[in-house]
Amino acid sequence: MARYIFITGGVVxxxxxxxxxxxxxxxxxxRGYRVRLRKLDPYLNVDPGTMSPTQHGEVFVTDDGAETDLDLGHYERFTGRSANRMDNITTGRIYQEIIAKERRGDYLGATVQVIPHVTDAIKNFVLEGNEEYDFVLCEIGGTAGDIEAMPFMEAIRQLGNDLPRGGAxxxxxxxxxxxxxxxxLKTKPTQHSVKELRSIGIQPDILLVRADRPIPEVERRKMSLFCNVRExxxxQALDVATIYDVPVAYHKEGLDTEVLAAFGIDPAPKPKLDRWHQVVDAVANPEGEVTIAVVGKYTGLKDAYKSLMEALQHGGIANRVRVKLDWIESEVFEKEDPTPYLERVNGILVPGGFGERGSEGKILAARFARERNVPYFGICFGMQMAVIEAARSLAGVENAGSTEFGPTDEPVVGIMTEWMKGNELEQRAAEGDLGGTMRLGSYDAKLAGGSRIxxxxxxxxIRERHRHRYEVNRSYRDRLEAAGMRFAGMSPDGLLPETVELPDHPxxxxxxxxxELKSxxxxxxxxxxxxxxxxxxxxxxx
Known part of the structure; x- marks a missing residue:
């Protein structure tokens, strides 16, 4: 039977x-246990798919096509277990399902209320499908005292009573x-936060305290006394040089030992942390450094590219080098010459994005990389801009553009209205809702033999995760390939371009x-x- 760990936050x-x-x-x-991690988000959006990346951060896409919170990316990277749509729930989704039931008459005329209907829906989500796991970790978004998080806090309080003794x-x-x-160092913010939790009936078993310097024993004793927690x-959760040092650091502080003790598991299996030591060593002791220019449009909030940042660091780990990221707002290139910004970088990456803003800057970045033989990696929108650049500069399609930016005589990139997902035809209307209407989740692709990729x-x-509404128009394939750009990967039915490359480029x-979502x-x-x-x-x- 699964045991449950609820992680809440306080102060800020x-x-x-x-x-x-x-x-x-x-x-x-x-330690050999099977774990599952879930995120409960208190915002009213059904999912983060339509939220601004500069406000919410990246949208992490699962294999089964769910648009989820970026924390699910952390879960996957740290555990290696692929998440799914049942690992993230929002207030919006909970209410959407409850209202649908009410309209169908499922509540048999009862007055639908936060307690018990909303809290029961949350509890059902937390408990569902956990038969194969030893531990289920549920992170509650927001902080203690937030009005929007109250139904979730009440639900996990109830679960503490519903589950067998010692089950949470x-x-x-x-x-x-x-x-x-x-x-x-001040303990009062922690005391007030715990007081807020206790006022709704939740007594923390463990305090994980963030600090920028070691916490003196006297202060630990003070928090133990006033927060009613064992010393x-x-x-203490101190700052570390890399997030991949966190498991080792928390183990040294005794977090996992204390969790198992709280469940009465003694003796506990010893942990095998060799791979984490190896990762930390590779990050801490690089044998060189490279600079990668990330030419994007959401560079004001780095969390908008969280998985991308981590995947680039993983590439550095694989090559035993430190990866320095040079963030460049793509709109800058529409006003200034890209050369001073790009002439000294060792690689250029143009990530995904939506909308026309900054698109011409990304096209210029792709041109610079092509003409100067600088390694170029275009992801999603970055691939589309590279194809438009090649169409204009190499294939003679001077007015090459994307229908995402409005009507165009040369739609080198256009909106998808239908595609195959397995044996089923997926269809979308060009004027349909934005939320959840993209090509989302894992799809197969076939790569050409002998291609670089x-x-x-x-x-x-191969099988990779998608999140896009527009595709490269394959009717331009012959002209582009004649000009030197190879369509090296296609969907299994041969209709949708998946990868392009320049064979004569480094x-x-x-x-x-x-x-980046699978790194x-x-x-x-x-x-x-x-x-x-x-x-x-x-x-x-x-």
Whole structure:
């Protein structure tokens, strides 16, 4: 039977509940347990698919096509277990399902209320499908006291009573700020946060306390006393050089030991942390450095490219080099010459995105990489802009454009209205809703034998995750291939272009999918490992 761990946050947001949850999951996994991680988000959106990347951060897409919170990316990278649509729920989705039931008459005329109907729906989500797991970790978004998070807090409080005795443990992540003028770390914010939790009936079993310096024993004892938590269960969570050091750091502080003790598991299996030590060593002791220019449109919030950032670091781990990222807003190139920005970088990556803003800047970045023989990696929108650039510069299609930006005489990129998913035909209307109407999730692709990308994968059959509404128009394929751009990967039915490359270029690849979503620190995605290897070669030429 699964045991449940509920992770809540207090004091301020962005303390790292997602990393803490993922790291704890990795530690339990290292002890031989089967773990599942889930995220409960209190916002009213059904999912984050229509939310601005500059406000919410990246949308993480699962194999089964769910648009989810970026924390699920942390869960996957730390545990290696692929998430699915049942690992993320929002208030919006809960209410959507409840209202649909009410309209059908499923409640038999009852007055539909937050308690018990909303809380029961949340509890059902938490408990569903966990038969094969030893531990289920549930992260609650937001902070203690947030009005929108109250139904979730009430639901996990109820679960503490519903589950068998000893079946649930509560971890509360808080902040212990250092007041420079007083020269002290302050426990009062944690005390108030725990008081807020206790007022709704939740008593934390473990405090995970973020601090920028070691917490003195006297302060730990104070938090233990006033928060009604064992002193050994007050765990300091100090800043570390890389997020991949968090599992090792938390283990040294005794987090996983305390969790197992709270469940009465003694003696516990010893953890095997060798692979985490190897990853940390590779990050801490690089044998070189490369600079990658990321030419995007959401660079104001780096979390918009969270999986991309991590995948590039994984590529660095694979090549034992430090990857320095140079973030460049693509609109800059529409006003200024790209050369001063790009002439000293070792690789150029143009990531996914939506809308016309900054698109011409991305096209210019692709042109610079092609003409200067700088390694280029175009992902989703970045592939489309590279194809438009090649159509204009190499194939003579001067007005090449995308219907995403409005009507065009040369729709080199156009909206998809139908495609195959397995044996089923998926259809979308051009004027339909934005939410959940893209080509989402994992799809198969066939790579051409002898192509560069096939040699990178070591196979001609791949399966990758997609998130896009527009596709390269295959009717331009012959002209583009005659001009030197190879369509090296297609959908199994041969209708949808999946990858392009320039065979005469040191490394120029565009992919319609998002390989960054499947990269892991201990299993870097082959495309990122190869791209960084090409950047290393480029660095030797500069």
């Amino acid at each position: 947001s962005s303390l790292g509940k997602g990393i803490a949850s993922a790291a704890l999951g990795a530690l339990l996994q290292a 443990v509560y971890i509360h992540l808080t902040l212990m700020p250092y007041i420079a003028s007083a020269g002290e 050994s269960a007050v765990i 096939a040699s990178i994968y070591g196979d001609t059959a 490394w120029f690849i565009g992919v319609q999918y998002h390989p 892991r620190p201990f299993e870097p995605h082959p495309l990122f490992a190869s791209f960084i290897a090409a950047a290393v070669e480029q660095s030797r030429l500069v």
